[in-house]
Amino acid sequence: MEKTLLIVILVFSIVLFSCNSKPKTEPTIEKSEAEHPESNTEKIENQDQEKTTSSPDITKIKSYKYTWSKSDNMPPIAIIIDDFGQYSGKLLEDFTSLPKEIAFAILPDLPHTQTVARLADKTGHQVLIHIPMQAIDHKANPGKRFIKNGMDKFAIADLLQDFYAQIPNAIAANNHMGSEVTSDIATMSIVLDELNELGIFFLDSATTNKSTTYTAAENLGLITAKRDIFLDVPDNSDKTIINKIEGLAKYKGRNEPIVIITHCHNREKLVALQKFLAQMDDMGVQLISVSQLYKKLRAPA
Numbered sequence: 001m002e003k004t005l006l007i008v009i010l011v012f013s014i015v016l017f018s019c020n021s022k023p024k025t026e027p028t029i030e031k032s033e034a035e036h037p038e039s040n041t042e043k044i045e046n047q048d049q050e051k052t053t054s055s056p057d058i059t060k061i062k063s064y065k066y067t068w069s070k071s072d073n074m075p076p077i078a079i080i081i082d083d084f085g086q087y088s089g090k091l092l093e094d095f096t097s098l099p100k101e102i103a104f105a106i107l108p109d110l111p112h113t114q115t116v117a118r119l120a121d122k123t124g125h126q127v128l129i130h131i132p133m134q135a136i137d138h139k140a141n142p143g144k145r146f147i148k149n150g151m152d153k154f155a156i157a158d159l160l161q162d163f164y165a166q167i168p169n170a171i172a173a174n175n176h177m178g179s180e181v182t183s184d185i186a187t188m189s190i191v192l193d194e195l196n197e198l199g200i201f202f203l204d205s206a207t208t209n210k211s212t213t214y215t216a217a218e219n220l221g222l223i224t225a226k227r228d229i230f231l232d233v234p235d236n237s238d239k240t241i242i243n244k245i246e247g248l249a250k251y252k253g254r255n256e257p258i259v260i261i262t263h264c265h266n267r268e269k270l271v272a273l274q275k276f277l278a279q280m281d282d283m284g285v286q287l288i289s290v291s292q293l294y295k296k297l298r299a300p301a
Contacts, residue, residue, distance in 0.1 A: 062215045064226050067255045076286035077258045078293040084264050085110030096123040101289045105130035105174055108163040109144045117167045126290050129163050129170045133178025142177045149184045157194045164198050172201040172290050179208035188216040201294050223297050231262040236272040257293050
């Protein structure tokens with residue numbers, strides 16, 4: 001099966017990198033993706049189904065801005081693995097054997113939160129705080145403590161400072177669930193301002209197509225990034241990996257790196273990521289760290 005997969009991907013890779021077309025606008029969000037794919041919680045909703053607490057004027061909410069060159073080169077990729085903190089042991093050790101450019105997003109308040117943070121630091125992997133945030137579907141459980149709309153600045157600051165104390169080597173943060181919070185510009189403005197005080201960046205996991213994160217960041221004069229691809233959605237199959245590789249074609253010529261998120265829940269996800277990385281290496285696609293991602297976002301196009 002693996003030989004067949006490699007042959008199929010090799011043939012496709014030749015087609016992918018000989019293609020000269022590229023998009024003129026930003027690629028759309030994959031609306032079939034779940035906020036937390038493994039537990040099948042909240043789905044990314046259509047715009048007419050979503051609600052936010054502050055009902056912002058949608059005309060004032062801006063989309064992420066990307067720039068394009070005339071080149072057919074593939075931009076580098078940055079990969080973040082979400083949801084660390086629930087377990088340790090052999091599987092965690094095997095994840096730490098991945099290339100050091102791959103970052104770990106760690107959930108606070110879990111049994112092995114600090115263990116993962118220390119091991120990531122020891123093995124050279126950069127770390128993000130995977131901030132639990134309220135989803136539109138209030139039945140979805142982000143965690144024991146989470147950010148929700150309506151919290152005041154001091155409550156949010158106290159929570160973020162405590163999360164940071166658990167994961168003090170974090171250089172950035174991203175949202176766990178959070179479609180309701182990221183849709184609310186007032187709450188996101190507080191979150192981004194407090195993260196900036198801690199000296200860490202924010203990366204939008206893009207669990208809703210109505211996120212206000214970019215607008216809030218721009219208003220504050222801050223740099224932020226956004227997830228482009230969930231690698232393990234809808235599953236970890238070879239077919240899904242091939243589809244994700246095929247989808248990379250639309251990013252050719254983009255100046256900003258491609259941001260990819262996957263998850264750490266089981267060995268199947270690790271194996272799928274390893275297959276994807278092997279093909280990226282064969283194709284000559286550069287893998288960069290999260291800190292390198294933000295340096296490139298700072299640089300003029």
